Amino acid sequence: MRLIFAGSSEFAIPALEMLLKSTYHEIAMVISQPARPKGRKRRLEDTPLARYALESSLKLLKPEQINSKETIDMLGALNADLLITASYGAFIGKKMRELCKFGSINLHPSLLPKYRGASPIQSVLLANESITGNSIFMLEKHMDSGPILIQEELEIEGNENYSSLHDRLAIQAAELLKTLLSDFEKYTAKAQDHSLATYTQKIERDDLKLDLSLGAGELLPKIRAFSFEPGAYLLFREKPLKILEAELVQEDSVMPAGSITEIIKNQGFCIATGKHQLRIKTVQAAGKKIMPASAWLLGSRAEVGEILK
Structure with a gap:
């Protein structure tokens, strides 16, 4: 498949790395957030995924507005089969979601419909859950609410912290994506039960x-x-x-x-x-x-x- 991959954080890197190593898929473009000021000196710094893409000599786009006509026209010319997003950090509009032949999917580190939103990994640990996992679903207008293509559980180890669980979930997400893409058209997207949905919030300084x-x-x-x-x-x-x-x-x-x-x-x-x-x-x-x-x-x-x- 010819793919566009959009992500920003370290969570997305194992999935992109898996695609890069695959002989069955072509990465037509990587999309990430623009460089932002970081640290005490406020120096511009690329996202972790952008740095990985550059180190891997992949084509990289860092649009200020991913839903702009200019961006959509540029990506549309690539004739990609699928848009994959993972912790990208911005809303994907309707035209962008429908740009590719098979639409757009998202990798989310929770067992949807539970723990929708910005901080699912931290939230399962705060709730003292024993099981979490990954969901890959079709993108739609509302946050993390699209029909699920594939899902897998992951047991949370005793005394596990965020960093450890984050890394294990990122690896699991990459393997789950590999399974999905091996025969994409055989998977039927199943609607989420929205009555069971729970939501997470962005972590603020006061929360710490x-x-x-x-x-x-x-x-x-x-x-x-x-x-x-x-x-x-x-x-x-x-x-x-x-x-x-x-x-x-x-x-x-x-x-x-x-x-x-x-x-x-x-x-x-x-x-x-x-x-x-x-x-x-x-x-x-x-x-x-x-x-x-x-x-x-x-x-x-x-x-x-x-x-x-």
């Missing part, structure tokens, strides 16, 4: 702050959902400290929530919460690399009784 008045059991899913990126955090000496790995300690503490209750040599430290304690194992201080909590303790000289808030 840990509330230590909650119990340790409530805090752990949040730590996992945002680790390693963007990182749930607390304030220590008025500066943010990302908490990237922790475990439950059943014992309660008489010390106020947020207090460092114990420092364990070569392991980390414990903090009091609204119920039980958290043993902190991996952290990232502002401007620093991810490190074991024991290494952070050596540099910060944190002491029992100090407060994280």
Whole structure:
């Protein structure tokens, strides 16, 4: 098949890589979001998928408006069979959706109709789900609501964090796409049951702050959902400290929530919460690399009784 592939984040890379290696498909064009200012110096930076496409010498288009007449005319001239989207990050209009012979499909990392929207991977971890998966569906006007062509479950491993689950889902999505494209026309798209739909929201900065008045059991899913990126955090000496790995300690503490209750040599430290304690194992201080909590303790000289808030 002659394909147009649209994506932006790292989630899309395994699928594009699979297509690039295939002898059965031709990538006529890769589409990604334009470069945006990033970091403290606000330097323009391409999306991860755009960088991969350039490194792989693929034709790359980064339109400001994917639904513009100019873009549609340019892509229409390619006479592609199918438009594939994966974490592209913009609405695909009707003319673009109908541009190719077989229409347009999307790779979505949840078992639709559950967890539609921008943050399905984080949301299944926040909900403490044990099963998630991937869905590939026909694009239509409403978000993540099109009929499903193929779907597959994936078990969430114990204490799995966002980064690990993201990578496993990306690989699964690529394999699922490979299966679908091996005999595309045999698959019948089945309508979603919209009455079962649930929705996720874009993750905001305020969502990342840990509330230590909650119990340790409530805090752990949040730590996992945002680790390693963007990182749930607390304030220590008025500066943010990302908490990237922790475990439950059943014992309660008489010390106020947020207090460092114990420092364990070569392991980390414990903090009091609204119920039980958290043993902190991996952290990232502002401007620093991810490190074991024991290494952070050596540099910060944190002491029992100090407060994280």
